[in-house]
Amino acid sequence: MDLSRRQFSKIAGLATVGTVISSNAVWAANSDTLKVGLIGCGGRGTGAAEQALNADPNVVLTAMADAFSDHLEKSYESLKQKFGEKVQVENSKKFVGLDAFQKLIDSDVDVVLLATPPAFRPEHLEAAVDAGKHIFAEKPFAVDAPGLRRVMLAARKAKDKQLSLVSGFCWRYHIPKRETFSRVLDGQIGNVLAAEATYNTGELWYKERQKGWSDMEYKLRNWLYYNWLSGDHIIEQAIHSIDMLSWAMGDEAPVKVSGTGGRQKRTDKKYGNVYDHFAVTYEYSNGMKAYFLCRQQTGTSPSYAVELVGSEGKCVVDCRTGLHEIKGENPWRYDDSTKFTDENAYKKSKVKNMYQQEHDELFASIRAGKPMNDGEWMTRSNLLAMAGRMAAYTGQTISYEQALSSMEELFPGNISWKTDYDLPVAIPGVDKFK
Secondary structure: OOOOHHHHHHHOOOOOOOOOOOOOOOOOOOOOOEEEEEEOOOHHHHHHHHHHHHHOOOEEEEEEEEOOHHHHHHHHHHHHHHHHHHEOOOHHHEEEOOOHHHHHHOOOOOEEEEOOOHHHHHHHHHHHHHOOOEEEEOOOOOOOHHHHHHHHHHHHHHHHOOOOEEEOOHHHHOHHHHHHHHHHHOOOOOOEEEEEEEEEEOOOOOOOOOOOOOHHHHHHHOHHHOHHHHOOHHHHOOHHHHHHHHHHOOOOOOOEEEEEEEOOOOOOHHHOOOOOEEEEEEEOOOOOEEEEEEEEOOOOOOEEEEEEEEOOEEEEEEOOOOOEEEEEOOOEEOHHHHHOOOHHHHHOOOOOOHHHHHHHHHHHHHHHOOOOEOHHHHHHHHHHHHHHHHHHHHOOOEOHHHHHHOOOOOOOOOOOOOOOOOOOOOOOOOOOOO
């Protein structure tokens, strides 16, 4: 889908905030047993399948798809061992290859879980909506603006068809954060005067090239390091913090975005063309500024938090320790946060797993005939991260509308194992906004 700026503004406009619930949902073809298909059988996809199978007593996994057979089989064996008869994937429903997603969607599944590298999400989401499937889509949803516009239109079509669409922005389904940000939005810290969000962490995995791999297979197996597959780590990983920041701001769009970034440590060719750090400033219509920092550099101080300074107090949400606290005129702390002293203690706590909460609500919405649709706010957060990358790559201050209407395409589409494709590392002041 190649939409011009003018065409897109007519069709989509600027998305408004909110999750829409309809009381006249189209039920899945098999309303007793819900059949699930997994597209993308890596670690996150396997986890999503586990949560889907735990979400409802009458859910079965009947189809799996992945570009690589070893990924699929490893995932299948893990799920079969844990869930036994709830995993009913016959060999004929194990689809392998770059076109595997369409074969799965064309099968008789009711719900699809989309967990491939982000560049493929627009095409997969469109196909799932066209086929009338309920959807869980892992974040992010596109690596460039043309792809994101496709997702926005597909999300609206899902709403029209009364299909559930739940995003992988897991913190939106985390009960302590729901309680905390609802208080911020209700004015408990007054007007937000300044904000900071961080996602500073170490380096991630890398897979050495194996004999027999084509160049494209090598890149797909190391998709994190190519912005045309991952969107760069500000979109692929750090977008969680940007989403929380957007949530705390009532999903209001900023008017200006400026930023910087680069490669200081991960400079080897094996790290493709992505940066290892970003710093972005979001400026809002009232003059308030939000500051965002992220890096993937081993040996550096970690930080994964959102801090908001208001006219009547301060709010801190720390994803590493589980702290959810408001200080000032109306002090408050989430009860379960008080006992957490480190990240491991938080993970072992009784706070309900947000990944599971996502799927519990997705399947409950299908059963109740009241479809959920996260499309509007999930694409807004994706766009905020994308705007930050655009500003950092070019060294320019850009508007939200410019980011939304960008015509730059990073992902070429229609790739094969023999496709020869790559992009250079962006250089601020040299790379131009498109």
